[in-house]
Amino acid sequence: MTNLAGNKTYSVFNSLAEELTQFQAAGLYRKPRSFTGPSSRVVAKEGRELVCLASNNYLGLSTHPSVIDAAMAAARSFGTGSGASRLVSSGTLELHVRLEATIARFKETEDAVLFSSGYMANVGTISALVGPGDMVFTDKLNHASVIDGCRLSGARMRVYHHADAIDLQQLLQSSSSSRRLIVTDGVFSMDGDLAPLPEILELAKLFDAWILVDDAHATGVLGHYGRGTLEYYNLRHPRLIQLGTLSKAVGVEGGFVAGPRILIEYLRNKARTFIYSTAPAPPVTAAAIKSLEILQNEPKWREQLRNNSVKLREGLRALGYTFLNGPTPIIPVMIGDPAQVVTLSRALETHGVLVPAIRPPTVPKGTSRLRATVMATHTPGDLEQVLAAFEVVRGLAG
Numbered sequence: 001m002t003n004l005a006g007n008k009t010y011s012v013f014n015s016l017a018e019e020l021t022q023f024q025a026a027g028l029y030r031k032p033r034s035f036t037g038p039s040s041r042v043v044a045k046e047g048r049e050l051v052c053l054a055s056n057n058y059l060g061l062s063t064h065p066s067v068i069d070a071a072m073a074a075a076r077s078f079g080t081g082s083g084a085s086r087l088v089s090s091g092t093l094e095l096h097v098r099l100e101a102t103i104a105r106f107k108e109t110e111d112a113v114l115f116s117s118g119y120m121a122n123v124g125t126i127s128a129l130v131g132p133g134d135m136v137f138t139d140k141l142n143h144a145s146v147i148d149g150c151r152l153s154g155a156r157m158r159v160y161h162h163a164d165a166i167d168l169q170q171l172l173q174s175s176s177s178s179r180r181l182i183v184t185d186g187v188f189s190m191d192g193d194l195a196p197l198p199e200i201l202e203l204a205k206l207f208d209a210w211i212l213v214d215d216a217h218a219t220g221v222l223g224h225y226g227r228g229t230l231e232y233y234n235l236r237h238p239r240l241i242q243l244g245t246l247s248k249a250v251g252v253e254g255g256f257v258a259g260p261r262i263l264i265e266y267l268r269n270k271a272r273t274f275i276y277s278t279a280p281a282p283p284v285t286a287a288a289i290k291s292l293e294i295l296q297n298e299p300k301w302r303e304q305l306r307n308n309s310v311k312l313r314e315g316l317r318a319l320g321y322t323f324l325n326g327p328t329p330i331i332p333v334m335i336g337d338p339a340q341v342v343t344l345s346r347a348l349e350t351h352g353v354l355v356p357a358i359r360p361p362t363v364p365k366g367t368s369r370l371r372a373t374v375m376a377t378h379t380p381g382d383l384e385q386v387l388a389a390f391e392v393v394r395g396l397a398g
């Protein structure tokens with residue numbers, strides 16, 4: 001084997017290697033780590049158990065025995081793959097129809113459409129709803145898949161200050177286009193705060209716009225039944241289009257959009273990430289149906305999640321750590337410097353706690369942070385261990 005970086009034939013790789021070296025120098029180089037067990041309250045790494053504050057499996061449903069049984073039964077009855085896309089030949093199974101109906105009931109909408117991931121739901125939906133000549137208004141801290149959907153759509157993009165309805169109003173006032181779409185995360189993935197949806201809905205009515213709410217982190221988490229940000233605010237309106245993922249609190253995989261029947265029908269005919277991708281696999285689809293059932297019928301998991309979240313927030317604050325307050329299980333412990341946040345994350349790990357260091361480009365420069373996510377299944381002992389570790393490493397936090 002020749003050294004790629006030293007081979008002239010591969011000069012294209014040299015430029016890649018250079019860029020990677022720059023990432024390393026800036027403390028921004030990343031590499032996936034592998035674990036030997038489920039993404040659960042504790043994770044296994046090289047024979048050690050670490051308390052996991054690094055999973056979006058908020059309710060622990062990915063390892064719920066009934067959800068696992070549903071996946072296994074579906075694999076036996078329908079196989080491991082769907083074999084075709086939804087609109088072509090045999091791609092749509094009765095399971096997909098049932099899951100879409102289950103999501104619509106859960107979100108209290110007329111209909112819902114399933115995608116293979118939340119990422120694909122955003123990219124497909126935004127680019128289906130708006131195009132050149134239209135305008136899309138997007139919160140500064142929206143998820144990357146929202147931004148990619150906006151870019152792909154070709155619509156003119158206006159970025160408003162984070163969660164700032166007044167800034168949004170000014171942008172809407174100075175806009176002229178046939179279709180206006182406002183897009184916002186319901187719960188912001190790296191900050192754990194909420195979009196001011198009641199204010200945004202008033203603006204949408206005033207300026208005849210749609211709102212697409214990306215409820216990836218609120219689905220299963222917020223509201224008594226876990227329906228998400230709309231249930232939390234007690235809001236309901238045909239202008240509000242709800243998007244979500246089945247990969248976080250639902251504990252499985254896939255994305256969806258829920259809303260008025262005409263809109264969902266339109267997306268089934270127009271969203272390219274729905275049309276040109278193979279239908280979600282049967283085990284995944286059946287597991288999601290079961291998980292959504294449990295999630296609505298057993299609110300105790302959400303109570304437990306809220307209790308754990310309050311406990312961890314109170315404990316961290318008592319230790320002098322700073323973060324935004326909020327009703328979500330996402331606790332962004334602000335550090336600032338990317339190298340320092342990595343040092344802290346490593347130190348916490350030596351004390352048996354896994355908390356990811358979040359750095360640019362995932363978050364804006366100067367706002368590197370530890371993103372701690374709590375789960376319903378964490379035990380009081382887990383939380384004690386977490387707080388003890390945060391206490392020991394406190395001195396490294398500048």
Ligand SMILES: *Cc1c(COP(=O)(O)O)cnc(C)c1O
Pocket residue numbers: 117118119120122143145185189214216217245246247254255
């Ligand atoms: C995770 C996430 C997505 C992507 O969902 P996947 O199902 O993981 O592709 C989209 N939007 C937000 C806000 C997210 O946090």
